[in-house]
Structure formats: C-alpha cells, structure tokens
Amino acid sequence: MTNVQRKIQPVTQRFKLDESTCNELKELTPNFGFNGLGELVFRRTYSRNNEDWCDVVIRVVEGCMSIRKEHFHRSSLYWNDNERQSFARNMALSLFRMEWLPPGRGLWMMGTEFTYERGSMSLNNCFSVNTNFWTNKGLKSFRDFQDGDSVIVRGKRSWMPATVKSFGTQELYKLTLKRDSRYINLFTTAKHRWIVKNQEIKTTDELDTNCELESFERIYSNTDNYKSVDTEGFQDGVNFAIDSKSNSLPSLNREKEYLFDFLSGIFSIKGFNKSSKIIYWMGEKNGYILQWVRDVLFMLDITTSDVKYGVAPEKDFPSNYIIVDEDFSTNWNVFSVELTDREEEVWCVVEPTFEEFTLENGILTKNCSATDTAEDFVHSAEWTMDGLMNGVGVGFTTNWRGEASIPDKKDSEIFVIPDSREGWVESLIKLMCSYINSPRYGKNKFPIFDYSQIRAHGEPIKGFGGTASGFDPLKQMHERIESYLDAFCIGRLQCTSKTWKEFKSEDLEQATSEWREVEVEVDKPYSHTRLVADVFNAIGACVVAGNVRRSAEISLGYVDDKDFMNLKNYEINPERSAIGWLSNNSVVLRADNGYKDFSYIPELARRILDNGEPGMINLYNIQKYGRSGKELPDEATMVNPCAEIALSNWELCNLSEVFPPRCSDPEKFYKGLEYATFYASTVSLLPTHRPETNAVIAKNRRIGVSISGIAQWASKSDSEEWGQMNYTKMITFLRKGYKVVRETNTRLAKEAGVPAAVRVTTVKPSGSISLLAGCTPGVHYPVSRYAIRRVRIGMTSPLVEPLIAAGVPHEKDIVSENTYVFEFVIDHGDVRPCEDVSPWEQFSVVQMMQKHYADNCVSATIYFDKEKDGPEVESMLAMFIPNLKSVSMLPHSGHGYAQAPYEKISLDEYNRRKNEFKPIDYKSVKNNVPSGSKFCSGDTCEL
Template identity: 25%
Template sequence: MDQYQQFIHKSRYARWLPEESRRETWEETVTRYVDFFKDRKQLKGKDYDLLKEAIMHQDVMPSMRCMMTAGEALAKDNVAGFNCSYLHIDSPRSFDELMYVLMCGTGVGFSVERNFINKLPEVAETFHKTDTVIVVSDSKIGWASAFRELIAMLYAGKIPQWDMSRIRPAGARLKTFGGRASGPEPLIDLFNFCVEIFQKAAGRKLTSIECHDVVCKIADIVVVGGVRRSALISLSNLSDPRMAKAKSGDWWRHEGHRRLANNSVAYTEKPDFESFLSEMQCMYESKAGERGIFSRVAAQKIAARNGRRDSEQDFGTNPCSEIILRSNQFCNLSEIVVRPEDDLDTLKKKTEVAAIIGTLQATLTDFRYLRNCWKKNTEEEALLGVSMTGIMDHYLLSKGDSPDLEKWLEQIRDVAVKTNEKWAAKLGINQSAAITCVKPSGTVSQLVDSASGIHPRFSKHYIRRVRSDKKDPLAVFMEAAGFPVEQDVMSPSSAVFSFPVKSPEKCTTVKQVGAMQQLQLWKAYQNHWCEHKPSITVYYTDSEFLQVAQWIWENFDLCSGISLLPYSDHVYQQAPYEEIDAEKYEELLAAMPVGVNWEDLGNFEQEDNTTGSQELACVGGACEIV
C-alpha cells in the first residue's frame, strides 16, 4: 500500500490492540476478519486461504462494517456487520429500533410517506409531568430501551424524568466496539427535543416533517464512539409540501439535524410531465440535488426481473440508494476491485470471491433487541450487495455503448448468482433474492486506490487533502515523519495533510465524461449487471440539465439510484481534491517522506485513539471526504 492507503487504513479501519498498545497492521485487520468466519466453522482450508489472499491484495473487499467489527463486537451485535437497512415509520417502535440500528453503525433508509405515518397512534391531547424516572443503562440496548420508554410515555401524554448517571462520561473508551463514548449530553438533548415535538403534536398524529426531524435528531446524537456520523435517506410523497421545503431557506440555522438525511421523493407511479418538471425545477434551484428520485415502480420492476424475488412489496432503499429493500430488512455489501489490467477471467475469479464473502456475511442474523420481522425478512431474502469499484479505471467496463460490455457484465453476474447458490446451500441459508449492485465506494476506493464505484477519477494527477485533529497521535506521528502539513484555514484545531496522486494511464476523468455519457453507462449496468441498482452521482452543466431531465423522464421505469448535482470547477483553498499537472505531481512526490514505518505510530500513542470510519449522508462525494 502507498502512503495514502496506509493513512486510510490506520485512521479508518485499524482496531486498537490493547495488549500491545498499538493499532493493527493491514494483515492483522484482514486476519481478524477471516478468522471470525473460521471460528464460526464456516470457513476453512483452501477457501480460507483464497479469501484472505484476495482481501490482503485488495482484489476484493468485504463489508467494511463487518471488517471493522469482526470479533467480539460483531459476535455480540450481528447488525454491525450490515451496511444497509430500511424501514417505514409506521410504528412507535420504528424510532427506537432505528436508533439501535444506527448505533451499530448501519446506514438507514426510512419513509415518512403518509400511508405509513398514518399508522402511528395519535398523541395525547394534554401533557403532564410525572414522577416516573427512566434509568438509562450504558449500552446500545440501554439507550434504545430508554428511548422506547420515553416515546411510549409521550404518546400517553406523560413527561417523565430521566437518570443518565450510569452513562460513561464523554471520552471514555468503548472496549468492545472501539472508539470513545459521547457521554450523556447528546441523549439528554434528544429526549428534550422529543418532548418538545410531541407537545406541539398534542391531540393529533405526528406529521411527516416531525417524524423526519425525530429520526434526523436520533442520527445527530448517534456517534458510536466515533464509529461514523450516521447516514440516512428519507423518502416522502411528491405532494408533501412540508418535506419539499425541508431544506429551504436558512434551515441549517434552526434545523441543523436535517443535514443528516438525503431527501428523495418516493414515486409510486410515473408522474404527469408537469409535476415531474416542477420537481426537477426545485431540484435545480436547490443546487444540492434534493429532493432526489426514488421510483418504487422502478424498484418493483427491477425486483421482478430475476424471478427469485417477491416484487409486490413497498420497497425502499438504503442511504446510497444501491439496494432495493423491504421494510425492516438488512443487506450486506462486498466489492470487486477492478484494475486496469483485468480481463474477463480475472473479473470472474474476483466475483466468485466477493459472492462467497457476501454469502458468509448473510449468515449473521442473530439480531438482538429488534422485532422478529427484521430477522424474518433478512433471512427470507438473504440479500447480497456484490459491487464493483474502479469501473472508470478499466478500458472496457467504462464504455457504456459497447456490446462487449453487456456480454461481460452478464457473464460476471452469472458467476455471482451461481456462487451464491452453491455457498448458500453449503451454509444452510436461502439463496439470495438479489445479489449485484454498484455502490459509491467512497472510503473503500481510497483504501484500494481505485476510481469510486461507477464514478470517474478526479483528474490524471491531483492533490488529495485530508484533515485531522492536531492532537490526534496519528497527526503528530505524520508531522514528525515529514508528511507535508499545513494549518486548516477553517479550523484552528485541525491540520491538513496533502498527498500527490497519479491515476492509471487509461482511466476516465471527470472532465472526459459528460452527464449523458454517465447516464448511458448507468443504464448499461442497471440492465446487464444489477439485480439491485447502480448508485451514481451525475454532475451536469446548465446546458445539459434539460437533456438530463428528458432522459430521466423517458427512462423513468428504470430510474432509481441517481443523484443529480450541478458541476462546478471552482477551486477553493485546501479543497479535498485539486487538479495538478504531471510536473507538479513529480515535484510534490519528491517532497514526500520515504521509507515511513507506520508501526512507529505506536511510539506516539499509549491508549485507544481510533475513531472508525466516519461517513456523511451520501451526497456529491461526501462519502469521499476524509
């Protein structure tokens, strides 16, 4: 791994080894993951060696949620192994279950469509304070149970007291899950927020925006020892004015928690052209790609294609919108890392390994705390999300108009399906109802040095900048080792490190591909690779917008998983990416330290300072911000 890849591993995926007072090496991280399944008697011999070697060489990646938590944490909370989940907000239990899922580090899609939230009970007409004290235990289940109790009491018009004295103070080490405790203050904030919301709703049901705000506030306070900032997608009706304006005006001043969710319309039929154009106009004016498009009709048609899935479901999706999900269901992800030199045979071999990994991960259904419907749905469909990253680094896989591409994708997809069928029988679980997708692959693509998902590289040569707290031992170590560093102009407590990056010779870059080419490639992957969906962020210029809107209208029965954002080549100070020429690249490369021993990091920290992979709501490359 190069210096930048080492940084990503050490800062995002390496667990702390208390007995040795240091962070894991890459080999130790991989070994911990494969040993987890060996210890479950599911992996041995040549298969064990095959998976370990493929992950070690970064040919294939597992669920990084699974990789981060493999061991005691994952054995205790199987939910932590899953990347994606979805639920309708149709029961008071939706709120506390969603909290628990987020605390396990899993991304959540949710719907506040009126046909679901209308199933919620009415809030009591009057409120009164009670002597009841909710005692909060210091665990994920403790927090979720206390929140469940609060919601039940608020529906009954009772305002309890709460005792947070058992919660560890902010900064205390979380031994099992890794990272640091956030202390009781965020939970107190959430409880007070919900009391206020419910009092305003006295004598009626919660509105869509109130449900949305409660969920976003839950996500706002859930930073599981720094494991991640929660990722959400919120689905709402086209005709919902409250949700249409959720991010209008200066919402960030008073409803800052709303930043945690991407907002999309859930289309239950193809709208009339006037309504569609009006919504596209709002999206254009927002300059933030919201509200996005989730077509339930498209999801149902896609689900029906392979003959293995009940397509008559009110499907939703995960935050990055590559997985088609029932309510109260999980999906795990694995990934084929496409390299420029890959041929059809090497891609088939990688796909086989990725499908084995996904099928192993699908056995993790011993869910604590959640209602049985989560286990039932997850086991029944045993969903996989076998994805590709580095598509735009490859000479053929990046060509949306090539008939050879269609043949390759279908052959590779068939390998995934057959491998899953074989391994599902071997492991005693159901064959997966849907297997293939394309995920955005923000942080993983940086760990393995590939273009992210189906997206192009930033440029042929560029500077990659990352931010770190100056007091973080990793930052202190890197500065001492001679990595180029400067003061963060936006934050006095942060440092900015710069890494020069050279893309593969024949890769596709942002400026080489227009919006319509991106959409054409997306369609090829939807039709010939994905049993779920390809997730893509399409950047458009003003001159392309109407053409893009027309394309989406004409392909509406396919369109689900597309985010649209205006293209900007504006360069600002200390941007995460900055284009440079080959000469500047060589100059910056010469200034990088040589022979850095990353194990020397152990000399700079004597206790756990890991934070885990932190991800923002998946809009416009936010998952690539480090």
C-alpha cells in the same frame, strides 16, 4: 417497560487459518491506494487496536469461515476444516491484494467477539415499514388507535360502525398476495378469516396458492347527482375550479355533505364529462387535485381508476384524468402463506353486523389481522438508533401521521440511563413515549434523565470498539427531540437557531467566500413530515458525535409533500442546517397511482438545478425487475442510505465489493466475485439481535456483490490479459460476472440448506473502501484528475498528532463536534475526469450496469455542468428514470456543501499542496482506536 437488548445464540465454532498461510500473509507488503491516503483511511477507520493489514485479513477470513462452520454444525451438515483450508488461503490472498473487499463494517467487525456474541447487525446495513385500512376519515392503521376506540369502516357495500381491539400476543403468518405484477405482504394470525371467491370463508392457514380474495363491492357514481346547489361547499368548489392557486382543497375531515357539494361546485365549472364518466384537470403538475378527488369519491362509495396523465378518452389534449366506474379487476390472489418466527400483539376491527372491513388495497376481510410495528413511530426511531449505533445505515419514510400530546412535565419520573447502547436507546423510547402512545411500548410519564452512569469522554468502548463521547451528544439529542415534539403538539416551531451562511466577497476580482455561523429567529408551522425527519436526523447527529464507526441515513418521501421537498432548503429551513446533512433525501416515484409521480419530473429538474436535491427512487422497477428487462418480483418498499439496495420491512443489506483494476486478469476478477459472494452469502447465515429483521433475512437472503473502479476499468489500456477495454468488452465481462455470482450463491445456499438470495448484485457508491484500493468509487468518474480529498478524524485519535506533525492541512469540522477535517491531494491517474464525460454518457453507463450486472440497484450521482447541461436535465430525467431504479444528479460545483469530501483543484494547486507536507510517520502511534466517517462517506456530497 422496554427490553431493547435481544440475545442470539453465540457463535462457538471457530475456524483458524493454517499457520503457514498466516506466515505467508505476514511476509507480504500491502499496496494501499493513492500514495498513502488509503493506509491513513485504513488506520483511521478499520484497524482495531493498531492492527496491520495482514491482521485484518486474517480476522475477516477466519470470522467468515467460523460463521459458516457454526451454521453447518447447528444444521448437522458435514464440515471439515482441512478441506476448507485451500479455499480460505486463496480467499485471504485475494483479499490482501484488495481484488475484493468486504464493506467497511465488515472490515471493522468481522471476526470480533462482538459479532460472534451479538449477531450480524454490525455486518449489515439498512431496513423499511407499512399497513392500512379504510375509515370514514381516510386511510388509518392500527397504530392510530387505542384498544376500544370507535371507528367507521368500509364494509362490502356500506360504511359501518366498529371497534378497534387488541387480541394480545399471537404467532404470525406472512401472507403474500399478488395482483398482476404487484405483490403485498400482510402479517396475520393462523385463524384470521378471509373471504375468497364465491363467498367461501377460509382461515389464513387454509388458503391455497392462487386463491382469489374478494374485494369490497364497488358502487358506481350517478352523474345526475352533480347538481348546482346554493351551499357553502358548492361555492367554495366553484371558487377553487376558477382559481386553484389562490384557493385550497378542504380537509377530508369535513362533512360528507360539504365534500359532495364542493365536488359539485368544481364539476359545474369544469373537469367532468358525464357521458364518458371522465374527470380531468389541465396542468401536468395538478395530479394531486385529482388524487384528492379520488380520495373523496372513495369516501362517498364511488370508485375510480388511478390518476393518469395523457390524452384522455374523447379528448385531444393531454391532462390529468381519472375514470369513474372503470371496469378493471381489483381482486388479489394468494401467492404464498408462510409461518414466521414473529410473535406480536395483534389487532382487529370488530364490526358486529357483517364482521368485515376493507384493507387499503380494496381487500375485504373478516376479523383479526396483525398490527405492523413499522407503523409505530417510536419503534422505528428506537430501531434506527439501535441500528446506527451498530454501524447500520438506516432508511426511513416520513409517512407517519399519528398523534402526540405534551405530557405533564411536573408529574415526571427519574430515569438513570445505563452506560450501554441499550441504555441510550431506552432513553429515547422513554422520552418519545411520554408524548406518543406507542403500540409496542405504550405510554409513560415524562422522564427526568440522570446521566451520571455514562462513562466520560475518551474512555474506550468494549465490544463494538471506539471511544466514548460522554453524555453531551445524548443530552443534546434529548433536548432537540423534546423541542420537536413540543413544537409538533402546538403546531408551530418557535426558536432561535444557529446556522451556517455563505458570505461572498465584494471584491469582484477575488470572488472569494467564507462560511460563518449566524443566529436566526424561527416561527413557522410544524408538520408530521418535519417531526419525523427532525427526530431521525437528531438521532443521527447523536450517534455521529461518538467515536465509533457509524452509517448514514436516507429519508424517503413523496413529490407532492412540500415539507419533504424543502427539508434541505436552508433558506426556508435554516434551523435544519445543523442536522439536515445527516440524511440523503430521495423521492419515491410510484406507478400504482397512474404514474402521477413521474409528471413531477420538470419540478424535480428545477430543484436539482437549484441545489442538487432530491434523489429519485423508481419503486415500480425495483418491485418488478431484477436486471433491466428481466422480470423478478421483489417485495421491497424502500432502499438503503445510498440507494444501491432495495429492502423490505426491517431488512438489512449485506454487501461486498470487487475491484477489476486490482485484478491482473479476467480470471482473477471472476475469482474475486466468487470470494465476495462467499463472504456476503455467509453473513446472511448469522442472525441479528432483532427478531423482526431475522424473519425477513431468513426468507430473502439478499446480498449485493458490487463492482468499483469502473471508470479506471473502462480506461484500461491494451494489455495481454485484459485486451483493449471498451464498453462492448466490459458488457461481456459483466454478463459472465453476474452468472458467476448467481451460480456461486445458489450453490452455497443449497449446501447450507437455505433459500438462494432474491437479489445478488449491485453497484454501490463505495466511499472509504475504494480509497484503500486506490480505485474510483463505484460507477463514478472522478470529479477531476486532481482533487482535495477531505478526511474526518476524531480529535481524540492518536492519528491526529502525526498528521499535524507532517504538516497536513486541517481545520475543525463546521458541522460535527469533536472532529478535525484533514485535507489531502490526490491524482486519479490517466482517467477522464467527470467534467469530460457528458451526463448523457454517465446515464448510459448506469443503464448499462443496471441492464447487464446489477439486479439490485445502481447507486449513481450524475454530474453535469449547470450552464452547458442545465437545459437538458429535464430531458435526461424523463428519458432515463423510467429505465433505472435509483439515481441522483449534482452540478460540478456551487452546490453549497462546505467541507465536502472532494474538491476540484488545478495541477499547480496539486503540486503546491503536495510539497507542503512531509511523509506521515505512524510508528509512534500507540493505542489507536479508530473513529469513523462523520459526513457522507460515499460520493453523494462531492464538490
């Protein structure tokens, strides 16, 4: 049924550093950060088979140069190894001094045979999805239907019966459309027909730039139709208008007559001004009501503006409102038409009378467009597992609204799971496709899994590296997902679940607490949002239980989705505590719905004060601007797990990082930016094993050259090379630094014969990597000068014995099995702790980086004092969110994360702990196979 593994053309060209350069590197001694913690993190996470730092530097530089050499040879471009040796030497020396570093997966995988043979996916992180058309049941996508299903679609002037059909596998074009400053992508066949201005019909391959596509014809409302009638719908509408808190809105699946009567009942009480055709609703948080009204009106062939919040025309008070029959252009213009390398099954709505139907954005189209496989829940899930097992961080939405049914578990088939990444991924497909009819993979019988071929716990994994975790994590994932799918099919989750609960001491003087595992009985409704989040988090839990480096997840949802907003509320959802930590959760703030989402800022502030969730993604700024105020359109619709890079469908982000505090002077800083840009730009030349990803990378070539140690940089004392640092001087360095990155990438792209990157700079949170360099992570100030830094290490790692022998405090991980948590103490040096930097200043620093350096996003967590700053959180969000692309906020303490990466301690505690363990002796370590971070590796869970 499936063929998960895809091959790439292997890298056969090899670049070798001169022997003199290798010997020079071997004579040097690395200066790891934080008095040895950096070296432990290096050996735990990035050293393959007991590599020393110079071995990794050589492997990374030779691997990077080999990939570029391979691309030049394949493209018949000039290349000479000798002419590249000087640049490669300087790049290696700068890397050895940690003036710049690749991302963690780059240190782990670059220059390995796995990368040469299997592609760049192990060097990148992250991707996204979506496509819809109007039906009488609301917005639907092709993945909601089977071949031959009947449907009612919106034609130009009326609703018409039609049939959904598959037209087999065909070559796809990418059609990019533009309206004002907004862009959308459609994947369609060459001969798909479009209605252009003046009713001319053109096929996809005939469309010209700026060609205007027709939209469906708008039928304006007749306000006289809103009359009182004695019906159930009318009375229900009256009751809702009187008390919207105690009554609910009806489903869009109700009869049109009922919906129309319901609206009439509402408007008989309040909310509709016939003369100006304005529908309004008081209450800043009630925008969702008008969004429902707008959806119903569209089903009734009545169009409106987006939901707006403010003082409506002819009113003297603020409210949510929409305007019926607003005179504004809805037509889209062709921006570009490109042939892709994608061949996929294409689908069409066949409407025999007028041969037309309406897409989500109002575009009237003729027959044949492509299904967007990102709408396929199974495809997205298997992509996620494949990516995570390659060390790729994954972003996912919770937008899936498909159907599932419980299979006949007696009519089953045995599936022997192959002992490979592909085998694990295919087992997931088998399980999900027994419940869901996947557009990509179809449907199959319920599988009975045979785990006998999976190697035992602790055995080495060839290729990617690490050690096997046995089949237990996979089996647990299967059991979890099966239970989630069963619950979804019956509409309720009923189970006994283990969770962790904090028990506080009754001794008021001691005021201590401890976390204990307890059992709870669960019986509750189970929604689409819960299913998607639970399945993706269960996949993450499976991968994180293994002993190879892996990445995080980010879940994206909307502010009006209560299930999404409560995903990490473990009082409401205690059964999620075992898996909920696998993803950061952020809400997407949209502008195309009348800025309605921004009206929820007071609610977001309340939740942040409660538990520090959720984060926020400003999609409007992402799609419109590069650096703040610099218009640079982007087709991205999602972000990577730490929200420093915005991404298009199936796209990966590829990062590198520069550390100004490690650079002795500004010129070293600029050279570090050049080397980091060279690294990331080169990674974009290497294909992945996934065709859908290669298509978007080949177009965007997106990179993210980050800067870390900003707090230390800003605090740098007067020096002959840098001078007295302050924010004014930093802005000068940032502006020139951006110019260096942009010009370097443009030159490298021209040399390689590929497009320049759509985005080039970012500020990432920098977790483990910054520890190697001894720098503060990204844009953040340290939680405190003195802190406990917790490091997670697999129980089977040879590093465990010398750590225990040295007396390093440790305990079992309360969340992830097969893992110890070791506690180190660190001194961040003469840098202001975060508690001494107001959240207003922190926001301002983020805004400075977004304005002067980062044309991607700035990943930032703003820390605040709950008592002192809490009343101002809403004001901060309201003032800064409109100018940023992503941000999260967290109180300095009391957020509820046990065993968090950082914890503030006093100077006395620091000295006591420091004196309790001896220097660590790694000389006895043999056969060390690194294991990766199993909790948040960045700053997002700091205490």
